[in-house]
Amino acid sequence: MWEYTDKVKEYFTEPRNVGEVEDPDGVGEVGSLACGDALKLTFKLDDQGKIEDARFQTFGCASAIASSSALTEMVKGMTLEEAEKVTNKDIAEFLGGLPKEKMHCSVMGEEALQAAIRNYKGLEPLPMEEGEVICQCFGVTDKEIQKVATTNDLHTVEEITNYTKAGGGCGECHEQIQAILDELWENAPRPVEVKPAPEKKPLTNIQKMKLIEETLEREVRPALKADGGDIELIDIDGNRVLVSLRGRCSSCAASEATLGQFVQTKLREFVTDDLTVEEVKP
Amino acid sequence: MSHQHVVYMDNNATTQVAPEVVAAMLPYFGELYGNPSSMHAFGGQVAAKVDQARQQVADLLGASPEEIVFTACGTESDNTAIMSALASQPDKRHIVTTRVEHPAVLNTCEGLASQGYEVTFLKVDRQGNLDLEALAEAVREDTALVSIMWANNETGVIFPVEDIAEICAAKGVLFHTDAVQAVGKLPINLGASAISMLAMSGHKLHAPKGIGILYIKKGTPFVPFVKGGHQEHGRRAGTENVPYIIGLGAACELAGRHLEEENTRVKGLRDRLEQGLLAVEATMVNGDPDRRLPNTSSVSFEYVEGESILLHMSDLGICASSGSACTSGSLEPSHVLRAMGVPFTAAHGSIRFSLSIYNTDQDVDHVLEHMPDIIAKLRIMSPFWQRYQKEECVTPGYVVP
Numbered sequence: 001m002w003e004y005t006d007k008v009k010e011y012f013t014e015p016r017n018v019g020e021v022e023d024p025d026g027v028g029e030v031g032s033l034a035c036g037d038a039l040k041l042t043f044k045l046d047d048q049g050k051i052e053d054a055r056f057q058t059f060g061c062a063s064a065i066a067s068s069s070a071l072t073e074m075v076k077g078m079t080l081e082e083a084e085k086v087t088n089k090d091i092a093e094f095l096g097g098l099p100k101e102k103m104h105c106s107v108m109g110e111e112a113l114q115a116a117i118r119n120y121k122g123l124e125p126l127p128m129e130e131g132e133v134i135c136q137c138f139g140v141t142d143k144e145i146q147k148v149a150t151t152n153d154l155h156t157v158e159e160i161t162n163y164t165k166a167g168g169g170c171g172e173c174h175e176q177i178q179a180i181l182d183e184l185w186e187n188a189p190r191p192v193e194v195k196p197a198p199e200k201k202p203l204t205n206i207q208k209m210k211l212i213e214e215t216l217e218r219e220v221r222p223a224l225k226a227d228g229g230d231i232e233l234i235d236i237d238g239n240r241v242l243v244s245l246r247g248r249c250s251s252c253a254a255s256e257a258t259l260g261q262f263v264q265t266k267l268r269e270f271v272t273d274d275l276t277v278e279e280v281k282p
Numbered sequence: 283m284s285h286q287h288v289v290y291m292d293n294n295a296t297t298q299v300a301p302e303v304v305a306a307m308l309p310y311f312g313e314l315y316g317n318p319s320s321m322h323a324f325g326g327q328v329a330a331k332v333d334q335a336r337q338q339v340a341d342l343l344g345a346s347p348e349e350i351v352f353t354a355c356g357t358e359s360d361n362t363a364i365m366s367a368l369a370s371q372p373d374k375r376h377i378v379t380t381r382v383e384h385p386a387v388l389n390t391c392e393g394l395a396s397q398g399y400e401v402t403f404l405k406v407d408r409q410g411n412l413d414l415e416a417l418a419e420a421v422r423e424d425t426a427l428v429s430i431m432w433a434n435n436e437t438g439v440i441f442p443v444e445d446i447a448e449i450c451a452a453k454g455v456l457f458h459t460d461a462v463q464a465v466g467k468l469p470i471n472l473g474a475s476a477i478s479m480l481a482m483s484g485h486k487l488h489a490p491k492g493i494g495i496l497y498i499k500k501g502t503p504f505v506p507f508v509k510g511g512h513q514e515h516g517r518r519a520g521t522e523n524v525p526y527i528i529g530l531g532a533a534c535e536l537a538g539r540h541l542e543e544e545n546t547r548v549k550g551l552r553d554r555l556e557q558g559l560l561a562v563e564a565t566m567v568n569g570d571p572d573r574r575l576p577n578t579s580s581v582s583f584e585y586v587e588g589e590s591i592l593l594h595m596s597d598l599g600i601c602a603s604s605g606s607a608c609t610s611g612s613l614e615p616s617h618v619l620r621a622m623g624v625p626f627t628a629a630h631g632s633i634r635f636s637l638s639i640y641n642t643d644q645d646v647d648h649v650l651e652h653m654p655d656i657i658a659k660l661r662i663m664s665p666f667w668q669r670y671q672k673e674e675c676v677t678p679g680y681v682v683p
Contacts (some may be wrong), residue, residue: 012593029665033630033666036630037587057664057668059587061590138613168613169613
């Protein structure tokens with residue numbers, strides 16, 4: 001039997017915030033049936049941009065349910081900026097600790113939160129999914145392993161398995177995980193403090209429009225043209241950027257992904273990070 | 283929780299030591315402490331009791347007492363059988379077993395495979411049954427041993443080991459069976475079978491933990507696993523664990539008397555429990571319903587996870603097991619259910635109920651009263667259940683094993 005804290009037992013037996021937020025602003029789904037646990041997190045913002053309500057649905061063991069419920073309690077009242085900083089460690093600490101073999105439950109909570117925030121921003125679910133899959137059994141990428149190792153100061157394959165499940169199936173990836181850890185800790189012996197990005201001055205509407213046009217011209221159009229397509233700026237309505245795709249892009253099934261992932265990322269990078277891109281069908 | 287009535291339905295994990303067994307053991311912790319190997323009468327009287335226990339075990343198995351070797355547990359017996367078969371036939375380096383064995387056999391064989399032995403792991407079908415033709419084909423001239431369990435600990439599915447023993451005997455190959463879950467639940471008559479070796483464990487039939495036996499059919503080549511003194515006719519060294527041997531003898535005698543009850547009253551309880559649980563939506567039984575131990579039921583509650591179910595059950599004093607990943611200490615669900623191709627939706631939510639003669643109608647009522655609520659409570663918070671309810675496809679479907 002697992003040694004669960006009273007708080008884990010409490011949040012498992014009487015979980016708070018079960019369900020789905022109606023008409024949510026952000027939805028994050030991580031895990032799968034095959035992996036044995038999964039979490040769907042939904043949240044809604046109030047007019048101050050703070051998380052007004054957060055709810056969860058979890059398939060998993062007691063610590064997965066408790067971690068999910070704890071997470072929803074923790075993030076209520078936070079701004080997205082604050083919520084983005086919540087890590088699996090915070091979730092585990094909130095619960096008075098988790099058995100080390102169950103730390104992956106807290107990681108699942110963090111990932112669902114990240115995914116939900118990214119969903120709100122119109123980004124792809126999780127940046128680590130872009131990495132190389134190291135553990136085939138549980139679909140864990142090198143990026144995820146690096147991130148969890150850095151956040152939690154993990155140095156052994158066993159610890160990585162406890163936190164991400166990677167290596168917990170057939171075990172064939174153990175050497176690869178060790179190699180990732182070796183590289184990570186040789187190159188950066190301690191987690192490096194990330195310097196906060198310099199704050200951007202608010203742009204006037206004219207500046208913003210100009211910057212959007214410039215960015216589309218310089219960063220986006222050449223890439224689309226390389227694929228035989230083009231992009232046209234239709235309108236800017238507050239933070240909504242309305243564009244139309246031309247040529248090959250307009251008939252491409254992947255165009256929605258192209259927009260969300262690529263155009264928006266570029267605009268957020270070079271203009272302001274609260275822009276959303278929408279496609280207008282010609 | 284100690285004040286609460288415990289409904290114990292985890293008898294394939296371990297059993298309550300029968301009060302009669304405890305009573306039989308007690309003198310051997312106290313005044314009758316002699317060593318059965320001693321020359322004096324004080325030790326000799328103990329040796330006579332050990333012989334009597336050996337006879338009690340042999341009677342339950344339909345064997346001769348000299349074919350019974352006492353060991354420390356079922357796992358030791360399995361290891362001994364496998365290592366003896368290899369040591370006594372050094373030219374033969376191939377083993378046949380199944381993918382659904384207990385770790386005592388499975389992990390031992392996997393270890394041997396990594397040491398250069400060749401191991402064939404036979405598949406099972408969706409019902410958990412073996413293909414006997416495939417088995418016959420797998421047995422070769424250089425096969426040292428076929429090791430196949432009598433009954434599966436997770437599903438209760440029974441393999442036709444007597445038929446398998448005949449197939450092996452016809453090919454001149456040794457056959458060992460891990461009968462830890464079968465003894466005391468099924469009639470066994472080793473004298474009339476071609477089984478070469480058989481492992482059993484005391485604590486699965488109301489004897490204490492720490493005692494087992496290996497049956498070695500007369501004429502079977504044998505090399506000891508635990509080496510040292512001359513005990514057990516040189517087949518298992520180490521001073522006899524007298525109180526536990528006495529206890530096992532008493533437990534075997536009781537088991538013989540209770541065999542009919544196991545297959546009538548206990549089976550009836552199991553069937554009623556199972557039918558009651560199947561009334562819960564999206565629930566299924568794992569394993570061939572017609573070829574199963576009378577006391578075992580592996581039930582899958584789809585879209586919920588086993589550990590969560592067990593903890594809610596535990597709060598109500600109900601004890602059972604799960605094949606889910608979270609309870610196994612590993613991260614993957616039961617190797618038995620996966621070998622059977624049970625979909626993940628069901629494997630993670632599998633609960634094994636295993637009954638004994640100590641279970642009552644009230645126990646079954648208690649479980650049936652509370653299980654639907656536990657499952658409903660967990661399903662409310664399961665994202666997959668929500669999708670299943672909307673009839674969206676969430677399952678990867680049944681897998682051909």
